[in-house]
Amino acid sequence: MVFKITRFNIEDIDKIYEIEKESFPKTAYSKETLIRYALGLPDTFIVIGDNKETAGYLIFDKTGHIHSAAIKPKYRKMGLGTRLFMYAKKSSRQRLWLEVRSKNAAALRFYKKMDMKVIKKIPNYYGNDDALVMILYKEPKS
Numbered sequence: 236m237v238f239k240i241t242r243f244n245i246e247d248i249d250k251i252y253e254i255e256k257e258s259f260p261k262t263a264y265s266k267e268t269l270i271r272y273a274l275g276l277p278d279t280f281i282v283i284g285d286n287k288e289t290a291g292y293l294i295f296d297k298t299g300h301i302h303s304a305a306i307k308p309k310y311r312k313m314g315l316g317t318r319l320f321m322y323a324k325k326s327s328r329q330r331l332w333l334e335v336r337s338k339n340a341a342a343l344r345f346y347k348k349m350d351m352k353v354i355k356k357i358p359n360y361y362g363n364d365d366a367l368v369m370i371l372y373k374e375p376k377s
């Protein structure tokens with residue numbers, strides 16, 4: 236399987252929405268929200284897949300804020316999340332940052348593996364859960 240990273244294309248919407256519902260059963264973005272992201276961040280809503288299937292996506296912006304990321308369950312733990320993260324890291328100027336649910340142990344492990352550090356906790360940010368703000372500063376090019 237050769238997975239490639241591309242920019243979101245409207246033809247991806249049903250597959251991305253499916254991944255969204257599988258990944259965030261109670262809090263999935265609607266299709267409208269995903270399309271709004273695609274319109275607002277056309278260069279930084281990125282998708283990974285092969286010629287048959289869409290495996291995941293990551294949305295970030297020019298400040299380095301990662302808004303969302305998910306990999307289809309059957310393609311997890313294969314390094315695809317890492318590839319999307321590295322693409323975002325390469326494209327960002329100084330830093331990457333995000334909010335993550337304190338109870339999302341898998342995502343926390345993933346972002347820690349990406350060298351992100353927790354810098355703050357926002358109590359009850361998600362209503363029933365705290366947000367942890369994580370950040371990664373890029374090293375300046377020498």
Ligand SMILES: CC(C)(COP(=O)(O)OP(=O)(O)OC[C@H]1O[C@@H](n2cnc3c(N)ncnc32)[C@H](O)[C@@H]1OP(=O)(O)O)[C@@H](O)C(=O)NCCC(=O)NCCS
Nearest residue numbers: 258304305306311312313314315316317341342344345348
């Ligand atoms: C978080 C997520 C995007 C990671 O994607 P992935 O493609 O599975 O991640 P990778 O295969 O690149 O994993 C890289 C490293 O992250 C860590 N990691 C990833 N998934 C993990 C898990 N379920 N438990 C513990 N550590 C994990 C591991 O250290 C892994 O390295 P290893 O395989 O050498 O042990 C994916 O689990 C996912 O879609 N989760 C549901 C949606 C979500 O929570 N998104 C983040 C919200 S902010």
